[in-house]
Amino acid sequence: MAALADHxxxxxxxxxxxxxxxxxxxxxxASLAKAGYNLRIIDFDNGLDVLRNLLASDPSALARxxxxxxxxxxxxxxxxLILDGQPKAFADAxxxxxxxxxxxxxxxxxxKDVLVIDTLTTMGLASMRHILALTGRDGKAQIQDxxxxxxxxxxxxxxxxxxxxxxxxxxxxxxQLAEAVEGSGVYKGYPAALGNKLSxxxxxxxxxxxxxxxxxxxxxxxxxxxxxxxGMVEGKSSNLNVPPExxxxxxxxxxxxxxxxxxxx
Numbered sequence: 367m368a369a370l371a372d373h374x375x376x377x378x379x380x381x382x383x384x385x386x387x388x389x390x391x392x393x394x395x396a397s398l399a400k401a402g403y404n405l406r407i408i409d410f411d412n413g414l415d416v417l418r419n420l421l422a423s424d425p426s427a428l429a430r431x432x433x434x435x436x437x438x439x440x441x442x443x444x445x446x447l448i449l450d451g452q453p454k455a456f457a458d459a460x461x462x463x464x465x466x467x468x469x470x471x472x473x474x475x476x477x478k479d480v481l482v483i484d485t486l487t488t489m490g491l492a493s494m495r496h497i498l499a500l501t502g503r504d505g506k507a508q509i510q511d512x513x514x515x516x517x518x519x520x521x522x523x524x525x526x527x528x529x530x531x532x533x534x535x536x537x538x539x540x541x542q543l544a545e546a547v548e549g550s551g552v553y554k555g556y557p558a559a560l561g562n563k564l565s566x567x568x569x570x571x572x573x574x575x576x577x578x579x580x581x582x583x584x585x586x587x588x589x590x591x592x593x594x595x596x597g598m599v600e601g602k603s604s605n606l607n608v609p610p611e612x613x614x615x616x617x618x619x620x621x622x623x624x625x626x627x628x629x630x631x
Contacts, residue, residue: 377477379534379625380527382569384541384557384599385578390589390614391538392484396420397619399427402630404479406466407433408459410488434462438495453495475533478630486539490560493518516564527571541599555599573604576621578614589614
C-alpha cells in the first residue's frame with residue numbers, strides 16, 4: 367500500500383502539448399531550459415532551428431539542451447520518393463529512450479530532466495515505415511499494418527506515462543479531428559496519431575494537456591496555451607489552480623512551476 371502524499375505527481379510533470387503546426391510548440395521549450403531544466407529531445411521533425419535561435423543569447427540554457435534527430439532517408443526515382451535503404455528512425459529512437467548515451471536509462475533520470483518527443487505525429491509515420499519494412503510491403507499498408515503501427519505508438523505513450531520513466535515528459539502533438547465516440551458523428555480535436563481510432567486514446571495516459579491557440583494577425587497575433595481547452599480540443603491539468611491561459615513564450619515554465627512549486631534554478 368502506498369501513501370498518496372508520496373505519489374510521483376508531486377515531483378514529475380507528464381504533459382501533452384497539442385497545437386497546430388506553426389504555433390510554436392518547439393520554441394516554447396526555451397522557457398524550460400532557461401528555468402534550469404535539462405531537455406533531451408527525440409526529434410522526428412528536424413525542426414529545432416527556432417529553439418537554437420531563441421537560446422542563442424543564453425549559453426547556460428543552451429547547454430542544458432541535448433537532442434538526437436531521427437529521420438529516414440528517401441530518394442527520387444522517376445519522380446517518386448521512395449525509401450533509401452531500411453528505415454531506422456523509429457527503432458533508433460526507441461534505443462535512445464531505453465538508454466540515452468551519457469545519461470543512461472530513463473529510470474535513472476531525475477525531476478530536473480525533461481524528455482521531449484517532437485512530435486507524436488511524425489513518430490507515428492516512422493512507426494508505420496518500420497512496420498512496412500518488417501513486412502516487406504514497400505509502402506502499401508494493409509489493415510493489419512495500421513494496427514501493428516498503432517500498437518507500437520500506444521505502447522510508447524503508455525511507457526512515457528509510467529513511473530519507470532523517472533523524469534518529466536513532454537509529448538508535442540499536432541491536432542487531428544476524430545469521432546469522440548465511434549459512430550456518433552461528433553468530431554473533436556485530439557493529438558494527431560496514426561488513424562482515427564488511436565488519437566482519442568492518447569489523452570487517457572496523461573493527466574496534463576495544454577492546447578495551443580493563436581488569434582489575430584501580424585503584429586497583433588497572440589499565442590497562448592489553454593489549460594482547459596476550447597471545447598473542440600480539451601485541455602486538462604492535475605492542479606486545479608492553474609489559470610485558464612498561459613503565454614506561449616513562458617507558458618511551459620509557468621505550468622511546471624505551478625505543478626511542481628519551484629524550478630531547478
